[in-house]
Amino acid sequence: MPRERAARKGTASTMQRRAPRARAAAPARDAEASRARILEAATAEFAAHGLAGARVDRIAVAARANKRMLYYYFGNKDALFAAVMAQAYSDIRAAEQALELHRHEPVEGVRRLVAFTWKYFVTHPEFVTLLNSENLHRARHVKGIANIAAIQSPLIATLADVLARGEREHLFRAGVDPVQLYISIAGICYFYFSNRHTLSTIFARDLMSPRAQAARIAHMTDVILGYLLLPHAPLHRSP
Amino acid sequence: MPRERAARKGTASTMQRRAPRARAAAPARDAEASRARILEAATAEFAAHGLAGARVDRIAVAARANKRMLYYYFGNKDALFAAVMAQAYSDIRAAEQALELHRHEPVEGVRRLVAFTWKYFVTHPEFVTLLNSENLHRARHVKGIANIAAIQSPLIATLADVLARGEREHLFRAGVDPVQLYISIAGICYFYFSNRHTLSTIFARDLMSPRAQAARIAHMTDVILGYLLLPHAPLHRSP
DNA sequence: CGTGCAGTTAACCAAAGAGTTAACAGGAGC
DNA sequence: GCTCCTGTTAACTCTTTGGTTAACTGCACG
Secondary structure: OOOOOOOOOOHHHHOOOOOOOOOOOOOOOOHHHHHHHHHHHHHHHHHHHHHHHOOHHHHHHHOOOOHHHHHHHHOOHHHHHHHHHHHHHHHHHHHHHOOOHHHOOHHHHHHHHHHHHHHHHHHOHHHHHHHHHHHHOOOOOHHHOOOHHHHOHHHHHHHHHHHHHHHHOOOEOOOOOHHHHHHHHHHHHHHHHHOHHHHHHHOOOOOOOHHHHHHHHHHHHHHHHHHHEOOOOOOOOOO | OOOOOOOOOOHHHHOOOOOOOOOOOOOOOOHHHHHHHHHHHHHHHHHHHHHHHOOHHHHHHHOOOOHHHHHHHHOOHHHHHHHHHHHHHHHHHHHHHOOOHHHOOHHHHHHHHHHHHHHHHHHOHHHHHHHHHHHHOOOOOHHHOOOHHHHOHHHHHHHHHHHHHHHHOOOEOOOOOHHHHHHHHHHHHHHHHHOHHHHHHHOOOOOOOHHHHHHHHHHHHHHHHHHHEOOOOOOOOOO
16 A cells, blocks of 8 residues: 655654744644644543554544544554654653652652652553553554664663662662663552552452552552662661 | 344353263364364454454454354453453463462562562463453453452462561561552563563663573562561572 | 254445545745 | 645545354254
8 A cells, every 4th residue: 555645754843933823823724733633632542542442533533633634744543653652752751851860869769760650650641551552562663763762761870870879878789770670660650550450350449549559659669668778778667 | 232142151161061972083063162262362362462453353263263153152352352351360360379379488489479470471471461451441341250359369368478477487577468569579570571572672672581581580589578578587688 | 863952154234444535725935 | 916835624435344144054862
């Protein structure tokens, strides 16, 4: 099946655009806004139904755009999904950057990372299901995103710094791989959250009540700090 | 859409069946075998493509059965998926039961649980993707399985016993919730494994090489035991 | 040895789905 | 005020898909 023409790729956001008509009046035709609405609607649709379960027509309706526009801007369903993934990664990277772990004491830094990770999943449930979908497809789309490998590096570097400081201050054990630790922190948050529906059913208890969430955060912090803190370090218990 | 007739539910395995014709000769028509082949094919198909991405025709071909048979035995695609989930849970429960944690010292018991959980995911990757699919659908199918809540209890009870023994022997910290711990152990295994494709891409390193797997198991064990073991307990390091 | 049901088959169907066609309009540049 | 490109629209197509119809057969049982 021949593609009619190459879809415009993400560069839209880089081009200058002088405001049309009176400033801030709703423009009759606004490419940027249309594209953004489609991407937003697609994110919700793919997150809710997965790649195969998502419906192009539903996305168009939700975006208040003609179906044709999805193809005009993104090429096809698969490419649209790839754009959604790219945006999702870009979003979480931005949020991580705002964490500024280097500004905190090692113990507090780790605490904040655990709390942040949990909060991010809870406030961005779409990220979790999108990630699951992308892995069902063996990261096919993410592999096509150019600088994806560089994306996670900043946080890992910052975490490495936190670990190094903790080690230097004789608080943390030595030789911890920041990537392993990052994955473990993400994992204890992710599994509980992503599988909350089956887990709640199997354990017959509401895992997402405020109390349950607080207990989970406390437990996760205990696990990670229990692992990191040296036996003779001060503050071996959370306050 | 009216359902033509109620689909036979799982009770097939409970009914006695005298061997037809000469023993062990391939029977021309074998309901049990047909049903089993369909379930097996459906498991693979749903695991590979998710609920929406799975194709009923592909399942039929893979099961060497007429498509009609899926509807004859299971009713519809959704019910077939539910049957697959029920089987998947039943399988992992059986494997957990074979663990016999109560036979081991507390520290060794925890080690085995971590190693087992990892190994189970690696050898049953379909379980992981099925679980993701089921949660995408908010555990809709699992909620319909009668005794699903009871299913996980035995392992939790055994883990609680391991923790109690460890506590009594002044090895483990007190007050650990076995459900929280179980979820954490599963989580550190699950996230790494389930998201291995995106993680490998983002970190630009093969997370599934034998060396990487060994490193992961060592790290996970360190995390869990690092959390559980009391500061003055013997064997504070893995051998 | 024939009868009736569980099990099986091929062919069929209507709906839904991704993607396309072709025509049309806003508005910046001239 | 004409031109032309970008953005937008409605209607259409062709394939795939879950599910069904109806006929047929092996075989256990009487």
